[in-house]
Amino acid sequence: MNFEPSEDQASVLAALDQVLADFRAPPVEPVASAYSQDLADLLAESGFLDIAREDGFGPLDAALVVERVSRSPWAVETAATALVAPAAVLPAGGGPIALLEGKAGGPARFLPVARKLVFLAGDHAEILSVRPEQVAPVESLMAYPYGRLQSPEDRVVEAVVDAVPIRRRWRVGLAAEAAGAMAAALGVVLEHVKTRHAFGRPLGAFQAIQHRLAMAAETVESVRWLARRAAWSDTEADAALAAGFAQSRIAAFTYDLHQFSGAMGLTLEFPLHLWTYRLRALAGELGGASIQARAVAKAVWGDAA
Amino acid sequence: MEFGWSSEEEAHRQGVRDLLAATLPPDWEALAVHGPGSDFQTDYSRTFCPLLAEKGLLVPNWPAKYGGQDAPVWRQFILGEEMWAANEPRGAQYMNVNWIGPALMRFGTADQLERYLPPIREGRAIWCQGFSEPSAGSDLAALRTTATPVEGGYRVSGAKIWTSYAGKADTCFLLARVPASENGPAGKSAIVILLTDMSSPGIQVKQIPALIGEGDIHEVFFDDVFVPAENRLGEEGQAWEIITYALQNERTGIARYEFSRRMLDRGVARLKAEGRWADPVVQERAARALMLCEAARMLVYRVVDAKAHDLPADAFPSVARWAVVQADNGVNDFLTEFLPDGLIGADPVQLAHHQRAIAAGVASGAAEIQLNLIARRWLELPGEPKR
Ligand SMILES: Cc1cc2nc3c(=O)[nH]c(=O)nc-3n(C[C@H](O)[C@H](O)[C@H](O)COP(=O)(O)OP(=O)(O)OC[C@H]3O[C@@H](n4cnc5c(N)ncnc54)[C@H](O)[C@@H]3O)c2cc1C
Numbered sequence: 019m020n021f022e023p024s025e026d027q028a029s030v031l032a033a034l035d036q037v038l039a040d041f042r043a044p045p046v047e048p049v050a051s052a053y054s055q056d057l058a059d060l061l062a063e064s065g066f067l068d069i070a071r072e073d074g075f076g077p078l079d080a081a082l083v084v085e086r087v088s089r090s091p092w093a094v095e096t097a098a099t100a101l102v103a104p105a106a107v108l109p110a111g112g113g114p115i116a117l118l119e120g121k122a123g124g125p126a127r128f129l130p131v132a133r134k135l136v137f138l139a140g141d142h143a144e145i146l147s148v149r150p151e152q153v154a155p156v157e158s159l160m161a162y163p164y165g166r167l168q169s170p171e172d173r174v175v176e177a178v179v180d181a182v183p184i185r186r187r188w189r190v191g192l193a194a195e196a197a198g199a200m201a202a203a204l205g206v207v208l209e210h211v212k213t214r215h216a217f218g219r220p221l222g223a224f225q226a227i228q229h230r231l232a233m234a235a236e237t238v239e240s241v242r243w244l245a246r247r248a249a250w251s252d253t254e255a256d257a258a259l260a261a262g263f264a265q266s267r268i269a270a271f272t273y274d275l276h277q278f279s280g281a282m283g284l285t286l287e288f289p290l291h292l293w294t295y296r297l298r299a300l301a302g303e304l305g306g307a308s309i310q311a312r313a314v315a316k317a318v319w320g321d322a323a
Numbered sequence: 324m325e326f327g328w329s330s331e332e333e334a335h336r337q338g339v340r341d342l343l344a345a346t347l348p349p350d351w352e353a354l355a356v357h358g359p360g361s362d363f364q365t366d367y368s369r370t371f372c373p374l375l376a377e378k379g380l381l382v383p384n385w386p387a388k389y390g391g392q393d394a395p396v397w398r399q400f401i402l403g404e405e406m407w408a409a410n411e412p413r414g415a416q417y418m419n420v421n422w423i424g425p426a427l428m429r430f431g432t433a434d435q436l437e438r439y440l441p442p443i444r445e446g447r448a449i450w451c452q453g454f455s456e457p458s459a460g461s462d463l464a465a466l467r468t469t470a471t472p473v474e475g476g477y478r479v480s481g482a483k484i485w486t487s488y489a490g491k492a493d494t495c496f497l498l499a500r501v502p503a504s505e506n507g508p509a510g511k512s513a514i515v516i517l518l519t520d521m522s523s524p525g526i527q528v529k530q531i532p533a534l535i536g537e538g539d540i541h542e543v544f545f546d547d548v549f550v551p552a553e554n555r556l557g558e559e560g561q562a563w564e565i566i567t568y569a570l571q572n573e574r575t576g577i578a579r580y581e582f583s584r585r586m587l588d589r590g591v592a593r594l595k596a597e598g599r600w601a602d603p604v605v606q607e608r609a610a611r612a613l614m615l616c617e618a619a620r621m622l623v624y625r626v627v628d629a630k631a632h633d634l635p636a637d638a639f640p641s642v643a644r645w646a647v648v649q650a651d652n653g654v655n656d657f658l659t660e661f662l663p664d665g666l667i668g669a670d671p672v673q674l675a676h677h678q679r680a681i682a683a684g685v686a687s688g689a690a691e692i693q694l695n696l697i698a699r700r701w702l703e704l705p706g707e708p709k710r
Binding site (some may be wrong): 019020021022023024028076078082208211212219220222223224225228232233235236239240243244246248250251255258261266293297307308310311312313315316318319321322 | 324325326327328332364397434471485565570588590597600601603606607608609610613614617618619623624625627628629631632640642646649691693694697698699702703704706707
């Protein structure tokens with residue numbers, strides 16, 4: 019047991035922070051979602067997203083990268099490339115990768131910018147190459163670029179692989195991404211309640227607000243450490259548990275953060291939605307918290323008597 | 324960063340489990356139903372703890388010069404997990420090991436160390452903690468029990484409440500207040516710690532019938548009780564510093580989530596036996612309770628790890644405690660809904676867990692006080708102005 023980052027991890031994260039330093043400020047324009055091709059390119063070139071493939075590194079290091087990048091207001095694809103691709107035996111450098119489950123024509127995060135699509139269909143997954151002209155962008159409130167395949171029936175499947183490792187790493191990535199977005203969103207609202215005054219004192223001096231933010235802090239920490247453990251152990255149970263826990267907390271967590279931001283929190287000018295609307299998108303992936311919970315039950319206690 | 328156990332730690336855990344299996348009486352589950360503070364368990368600790376001491380498992384975390392082994396923090400913590408999950412056969416004595424002993428080592432006189440440490444490390448001392456009063460619970464600094472200085476010591480008068488183990492304790496770690504004099508200390512700086520012999524004339528102990536198990540909590544009345552000056556721990560005015568330190572040592576606390584986790588396993592086994600496990604609703608709800616346990620586990624481990632790395636104390640233990648309270652209650656809620664008969668005669672262990680769980684958010688500081696601490700010290704939110 020050791021909760022401190024190793025020297026290698028600390029230096030990777032410090033180098034990553036240098037890259038992210040230029041992407042701390044949210045976009046100046048009021049937009050529902052902020053995708054940064056520059057950040058995506060920088061991350062791809064510098065090899066951060068291939069860290070799980072390096073000697074002496076693994077999924078935990080990839081999850082740390084995903085978590086860290088997810089604190090940025092700019093949404094870029096990290097989890098599929100860093101965590102899912104190595105488990106799906108996809109070669110390095112093939113990102114961005116979109117992940118999709120359910121209907122082949124359904125909306126997928128990052129599909130408009132993706133080069134690959136991993137389509138999870140029951141117990142197997144299809145791997146497809148995608149070209150921009152095959153994708154119709156989907157407008158949404160969710161703070162990711164979404165798109166759908168124009169004609170899913172014509173899709174050309176390049177490979178069919180086992181769904182189990184893909185679903186597992188997807189869950190780990192989802193939890194790590196949620197951890198980063200939650201930490202950043204909480205930071206925005208803490209700043210807000212410390213500086214905005216009402217009734218002669220900062221909002222953050224009211225116990226009603228303090229207690230719910232304290233609970234939010236527990237959520238951030240729990241999601242963070244469950245995600246890291248899941249990445250480290252790389253087991254079905256831990257992965258489903260981390261993703262399910264994160265998803266089960268997203269509704270109340272995002273509600274409270276918007277609530278304490280007042281009407282300002284409902285505008286595009288206030289950056290909070292750049293994280294909360296990623297979280298709300300994650301809440302329903304892979305069937306949501308209830309499906310993750312059933313997967314946990316199955317992995318931990320088995321199906322039958 | 325890694326989240327596994329070394330083979331040495333695993334062997335240690337197995338050793339503790341084997342010892343428990345070989346030592347506890349076969350009907351332990353039924354006997355231990357009233358919890359660590361019950362008369363039965365307090366008495367049992369007087370045979371169990373000396374055995375642990377003999378095997379070097381009572382105070383391994385203590386420095387060698389005080390009879391310990393300077394054992395790594397995790398070693399002691401693994402022991403604590405196994406003990407709490409077994410309904411704490413150390414009874415009241417876990418408290419001595421975790422914080423009373425260490426507080427004495429830090430602030431006690433040579434004479435106090437000589438008097439109090441050997442019985443603790445040999446497993447034959449029962450202490451109680453006399454902090455709370457009828458008008459001073461969360462607001463501990465409002466305590467009113469007086470310690471009036473007299474020739475050779477103090478005369479103590481007042482009342483303590485919710486005192487665990489008081490019915491069987493030899494010594495009380497007692498907080499009292501030196502009455503205000505003109506220009507004398509007031510507030511927190513007037514509090515003194517008196518290591519009080521519970522057989523002193525003028526002390527009366529009354530058990531409080533409660534939902535949380537027979538014999539757990541008591542009222543303790545002090546009627547002009549003489550406590551010699553050499554029993555004062557630290558200086559007058561130093562008490563707050565000492566209890567802050569002592570409770571910091573408690574920051575790893577009790578591994579409540581471990582008992583909850585094992586109760587869930589036990590509940591699932593019963594549901595399977597009754598043919599009810601196939602229901603996806605049952606599976607989902609069990610897993611949601613498990614998520615709370617595992618979150619609490621990770622946060623408590625983060626606290627233990629900080630201690631193992633000798634990092635300075637921060638407010639994270641309060642974050643962990645909030646998660647622990649959620650876990651205990653989450654498991655209890657699941658069991659109460661899906662296995663209600665466990666609380667109506669069918670499972671004494673479930674009842675014992677229920678009784679621990681309903682106290683989790685009150686004992687050793689209310690859950691809302693933890694939220695206050697998280698807000699102020701972890702999130703650095705401003706204090707609410709006094710009205
Ligand atoms: C099983 C058990 C064993 C115990 N053993 C001991 C022992 O051995 N020795 C000992 O000294 N004490 C012991 N206690 C007492 C325990 O420390 C107190 O119960 C606890 O500190 C709360 O104090 P109180 O019960 O007076 O509640 P109060 O202080 O009256 O508070 C009641 C409730 O009000 C709320 N509240 C209070 N203050 C605030 C605030 N500032 N902000 C928001 N909400 C607030 C909380 O919800 C709290 O639960 C024990 C208690 C239990 C349940």
